[in-house]
Amino acid sequence: MILDTPTTEMISLNSGNAKIKVDTFNKRIKILQLTGDLKELLQKLKPLIEEHELAKIFYISLEEDIEKFKEQGFIMEAKIDNFLNGKSGYFLSKFLTTKRKMSISIPEEEEILIKAREYIDEKYYYPMDKKFTIKTAEEDDVFKMTQLYNEVFETYPTPLHDEKFIKSAINNDVLFKLILWDDKIISSASADMDSRYLNAEMTDCATLKQYRGEGLMGRLIYELEEALKKTNYKVLYSMARAISPGMNIVFSKHGYEYGGRLINHCHICGQLEDMNIWIKKL
Structure with missing residues (x-):
């Protein structure tokens, strides 16, 4: 990456x-x-x-x-x-x-959006299996975080392979939450906070393939939201890969509303992709 x-x-x-x-x-x-x-x-x-x-x-x-x-x-x-x-x-x-x-993926993306919206009135909370540990990222976690992001993403819009970049983010209004299993980081997500405009982007979502389906990302989003509720932030938003059913469903489950689609916006997983905007007011 x-x-x-x-x-x-x-x-x-x-x-x-x-x-x-x-x-x-x-x-x-x-x-x-x-x-x-x-x-x-x-x-x-x-x-x-x-x-x-x-x-x-x-x-x-x-x-x-x-x-x-x-x-x-x-x-x-x-x-x-x-x-x-x-x-x-x-x-x-x-x-x-x-x-x-031009986007050739619109028909498939629309089907995914329709499916995700079926969950919008649901209420979800993810209790974690005791084998998993959740924590706020610190500088000592950075090397393991780069390992996670390198394994999950062939390419990513920001340089999450770079330890200096993640350290700088942690020290500049980006809150990362991590889930570990046996001292290995297996899932991560962040809230990129804009103190000027009081909004935060829920981003950098990654889970190792073998641990998907455990509800880990949903729990990380929940943990980030709980932290942000203690501040004066007015709105949360996320850019989810429009072609990814999982992430769109996660945000819909958590009460986020669809706000539009950015065409060919991010180079992720080896190609330019469309990104769905999901929004939640606090």
Whole structure:
């Protein structure tokens, strides 16, 4: 699992500036902040796009900014209520190639979504077999965590193979919960907390193949939620592989609502995949 770490850059504009994240592995740019003219920013991004063969630009917008992005070819792929300090966040994307805009998996993904939604009114809690131990990740766990992620994912959108990356995450508002069996980490998930906007992404979900079906991931999501309920966070969300029945069912079981689908958004398990957005208000 080898990939380039995304880089953050500041772009100076005549009317202000922009902060962007350049993700060469996932072949995309995320606009993090924009105080200047969008059309001017897009012009300035062209050399960067050509150099790295980037194919998607996305931005999480307030409702009042949607129209100016649509005028520049962005479309809305998802919406999360209460995402930006209580205000709705709209996931807007501009596809730079026809190939990046097209997904051949939509029919199968729709079947999976229908199946997942059958669980939405259920209430689940996962008691764990005594052979398993659950804990909050610490720096001493990092090497074993990289082993887990390398075994589960051929590729992953963020560098979870890198011990330095995980250590930095643990020390910067990312809460990992782990399940161990016989001192081996067999399942992991995290909450990536945004203290500025009071939302948290439930992510980095992985369970070794031989331990799936034990309800481990559901229990980790439950543990992360319990920890976040003690804070002032307003909303939880997750990007689940649209082609993965298991993860979509897990979030539906836990009361998350479907918020949209990001097409060809993440390079995971060896290819670009569509990601379903699931949302839960606290």
